[in-house]
Amino acid sequence: MTLSADRLDRFARHIVLPEVGGAGQVALAQAHVVLIGCGGIGSPALQYLAGAGIGRLTLVDDDVVDASNLQRQTIFTPADIGRSKAEAAADWVRRFDPVLDARAVAGRVGGHNAAQVIESATVVIDGCDNFATRLLVSDTCVRQGIPLTTAAIGRFQGQVANFAGHLPGQSCYRCFVGDAFDAEDCDTCAADGVLGAMVGMVGTFAAMAAMRVILEGHAALGDPQWGKLYLLDGLTPSLRTMRIVRDEACRGCSAAA
Template structure:
């Protein structure tokens, strides 16, 4: 696999970076990423990964555009209300970069279909807004041996972490959230610009991991406070009783 003349021009600002170069750009071109959720986080992640030249993006989201989404989801327009987010996101991204292969999955991911939808990818990026889905995605990521990047934003708080096996996301949040009745941004609110900040940071972590830049960041939680404009890091510890990863 090689970069075409158009790709060499398109990714020129990447290729001149000594930490990335042509070899790193080729690794991005060979990568397959599943983005779960085309909402606030996904609306930042999808353009960033598309522009970076990820080889294949699978966008999984069963929702349609609602008027309240437009405050933080710049992939969509007022005229898109009522239409499928996954399809609209792919159309937006395909127009941005024809070298990326896209797949729109307009299905809610759950325990029955997650393994079939996520297998074959090099990285899963979860930007959904409820714990039940996040735990399902994490459990399947562990079983498939695929790295998981989890990103979330609520009110003024954002968090991003890369998980690869152990510790896993369930080690972080525990077993108390395997239901759909937990709080989401619809109930608690979220600052629109925060989702872009967190989503772009998650995209940066994805590009870094896939291209081989720097040390492995797995197991560190990155927390952002949008009210104080501060970042902090917390090293996550594996739960010896975790039902997902303790036996692996």
């Protein structure tokens, strides 16, 4: 694949970086990213994925835009209230860069469609708001041999990590959280609040993590840092890391291995 003159001009600031270069930009243009959730995390992540020239984007969300979303879900405007988030997000991509292929999936990922939704993805970014979907997506990624970038936020705390449970010796998201479930007393943004800028930090960090996966083997930036969980504290502020090792009893990746 070669980049046209107008694409070379658009991504000149990427290409001039030795850590990305022309080969890296071509890899970004050929990539397919599946984004699970187009809300608080997905919205800023999508802006920088599209800005990076990710060639194909599958945008998944079963919710509609609400006025309370506008404080942090930066791709939406008051005109989008009541619309499908996935469809509004795909329209945003088309306005921002018509060259990119944006597909909306206006529905929830479940056992009946997970494999089809993430099929052919270079990497999946999961920013959804429930453990059931996160674990389903993780297990499906392991079975299909697709890397997973996971991102989450609670008040002023954020988490981002890349997992590759399909690779020998590498952990998956289930190794991290176990067989988690969605308790009735789980914290929610509606009850506890959330600062828009903090969500933006986590979302853009997730976009950067996904680009590391895409650029593996193509550019110096391509170190996915599998199983390395980044913990962001927006109050201090601070950043620390922890290593998530493979759980040999994990029913998500050990059985697949």
